[in-house]
Amino acid sequence: MPVKTTGGPTTNGWNLWSNGYIEDTVQFPTSGQYQFKVIASGDMAGGGWPIMEIRIDKVAFATFVVNSSTWTTYTATKQISAGTHAVAIAFTNDYYAPPADRNLRADKVTIISPSTDTTPPTVSLSAPASGATVSGSAVTVSAAASDNVGVAGVQFKLDGANLGTEDTTSPYSINWNTTSTANGSHTLTAVARDAASKTTTSAARTVTVSNTTPDTTPPIGSITINAGAAATKTTAVTLTLSATDASGVTEMKFSNDNITYSAPIASATSASWTLTSGDGTKTVYAKFKDTAGNWSTAQISDTIVLDTPPPQLTITSPVDGAVITAP
Secondary structure, eight states: OOEOOOOOTTTTEEEOOEEEEEEEEEESOEEEEEEEEEEEEEEEEEEEEEEEEETTTTEEEEEEOOOOOOOOOEEEEEEOOSEEEEEEEEEEOEETTTTTEEEEEEEEEEEEEEEGGOOEEEEEEEEOTTTOOOOOOOOOEEEEEESSOOOOEEEEETTTOOOSSOBBBSSSEEEEOOOGGOSEEEEEEEEEETTTTTTEEEEEEEEOOOOOOOOOOEEEEEEEGGGGGGGSSSEEEEEEEEOOTTTTTEEEESSSSSSSSSOOOEEEEEEEEOOOSEEEEEEEEEEEEHHHHHHHHOOHHHHHHHHOOOOOOOOOOSSSOOOOOOO
């Protein structure tokens, strides 16, 4: 006999008018995914509808808000081991403040065993589109699936291998990190599984993965002062520049001390520069920037000796060859 901890009979069912449950033992002939269909209705009170749980052996595995006063079917699936189990429908959020009275009514519980379901599910990919080019770390892969009893889950596959874990909740989708997949053509499919463990594989879609590798390599280059001359007499010099980079070189800047650099200028093969004053060995440093924004990191420099000529002294008096006598 069913166990009823609360309520009383009502038209086409049982009215749980306070927190409690109705329970009965059921013999499950085989292990597998069983589907439970509960026809229920409710009365809203206190701003909320009744909450219904489906329980196996005192443990809830599905919870529903019964938000209709007309009979509605609520469906859930559960892996059940073969044998006798207690199946219960529970009411958990009673509210009573006359005249408001929240109630749960249960009409019928139908349990569908795996062996009675012979119809496989249907499934089709929704995204990405066939022939699409995809990139990035969060490409949505989605599918639409249905079954006469219920879809238990959808497993997406990439080139035949599982892509992520099975999605057991509709709508069925995952995020695909394409940066971990080689660039080129790839095949996506979706496999739908129903409560009877029957599966259907969707039509395949071919997509192209196209991810660019970030450019983190700085340019390399060289600098030559006054065409490689060993010395100069003036602080004004000409720099000959050369720089290479896979993505292209866009800017350059210079320094006399490798600490304070000039404002960047457009990349060129030559530039004018002023050395610091004072005779001696002078070093000029250069840095180059590529299109990705990477500045050269290795030291690029050249040296030259500044040797400014001494001042010229001219004697204007007495004239050359003059005879000077003492007074």
